[in-house]
Amino acid sequence: MKVALNLFITRNCSFNHSLLALLKLKIFSNKPDNICIDQYMKRFITQSLMNNLHKKKDVYELTRLNNLFTRNEINIPGFDDYRVLKCDFHTHTVFSDGLVWPDGRIYEAWQDGLDAIAITDHIEHRINQDLLNGDLNQSYKIAKTAADDMDLIVIPGVEITRDKPLGHFNALFIQDANLIEKEDPLDSLAEAKKQGAFIVWNHPGWPDNNVTLYPIHEQLITKGIINGIEVMNYKDFYPKAINWCVSFKKTIMAGSDVHCTISGMYRNRFRPMTLVFAREKSEAGIHEALLARRTIALFDGYMAGEIQILSQFVKSCIKIKYMKNSCIAVTNVSDIPFHIFNEDDSYMLPERKTIMMRIPANHLWTLENCFVKEDSKLSISINELRLQ
Known part of the structure; x- marks a missing residue:
């Protein structure tokens, strides 16, 4: 030690x-x-x-x-009977090629206002293997002890790491990471599924900046191996991947893929995260929500989600009040900004602010930072929004 x-x-x-x-x-x-x-x-x-x-x-x-025990709360409302859990399902520690001890990841996540993270160290790439004792489950065990103290959920996982065309995959909610270490990556994926894992296809546009659906991915999707796809990762956004999630009914995901300390990466911005709309704050609640595709990917002021989930979320965040001068007061009750296009006008609705705007003749908005497909933004009628 x-x-x-x-x-x-x-x-x-x-x-x-x-x-x-x-x-x-x-x-x-x-x-x-x-x-x-x-x-x-x-x-x-x-x-x-x-x-x-x-x-x-x-x-x-x-x-x-000293800010170690200071938490930056992220206020995001849920809808219906669902609560919002802020999650990062892609992190690394010194037990693969990361620079941070596992419980350090827990303290970072707690400080950042998250509710859950997954430890997803590489199976095949462990640069400190000669220095560190412990098997492939060790990083999760260390993180779990700290997470229990901080009331944070930590999900066991691994990253299966191969070159394109296959690429990288996170296996979440696994039982034993050691059994997933196989020479053939398809055998690794099969073992992970045998353990009940939720499989995420990571950063489909990395490292060549080409977002390509290869035949192997079509096979894995057809067989039900892939459950979700990262549409946001580290500093990248892959709008094309949203189309695949919608077409193949796969869960929309975002993750930081953090290797170094996260404090210097995003400064005053949120890290890439997946908003999970769960019935309860628990590992089981998160797992159920991911399988049901109740997620929104969030990063750098942009969101991506299925139209039904995203529209319900926006309705919970924005309230309006009709004024006497043919205008409306628009209030954002969340910590996420919105970019509203209203006929020929464009408005920025900052987090936790109220702005005034004229009532559009067609009563329609386009949310320019809310993606429902690669080339499609969320449209919503102001008649559907809650009155203050």
Whole structure:
């Protein structure tokens, strides 16, 4: 474990110093994790009370600068009886080719306001294998301990990694990653399905910037092997893949595919994530929603989803109020901006803001940042929106 910690520290010199303190405390203490975290929070948070500054001492810890246990809440309403779970189903750790320890991924996700992540380390690509002890399930086990403390859901997974034309696939909700390691990637996919996995075709436009549906993918779709397709990954958006999801009835997905620390990647923007409309906050609830295709891909202000799901979601986010001057007040109650095209006018509706606009003669809007197909944006009648 000391070797693993040293590797983690050297590869993450820019990572939050507080997290390293927590990792040291956990690794070199025999106490349960929850006790270690309690001690950590007591040291770095409790002492920030102002009355401590009135006590004369040699060292004052400016703990208000510490944001490890500060969560950026993302306010997104659900609809009907569904709640929105913010999920990243594609992350990597030092147990494949990532630069972060598994529980570091949990703290990052909690800080970013997520409800669930999947640990999807590569089966075939493990650059630290000679340094780290543990099998293909080890990264999930480490992450799970931290996730339970943080009330975050972590989903077991792996990434089956081959060159095009096959490409990369995430297997989610697996039982034993070790059994999925096969020489033939099709055997790996078959074993994952045997374990009840939800299979995602990852970043279909990488690495050659060509989004191509090869015959092998058509075969996997026909056989029911592929359940979902990433239409957003890392910094890329693949509108063409939305068409495949709609045509083949596959779940629309987005994932960060994060390998390094995520804090420096997206700054004040959301990471790529999948909005899951679930009946309950649980692993089973997420699994059921993915199989039912109740998802929206979200990244950089753009959304992609099936028209029924996306339209219901927009209706839950936007409210209107009719004014006396042939205008309407339009309120966005979510943390997601909307780009509204209204006849010949274009409006930006920022997150948690109200704007004024004229009532369109046809009462129709086009949501320019809401994709239902490659070349089709969501259209909605203002008569369908809720009144304030």
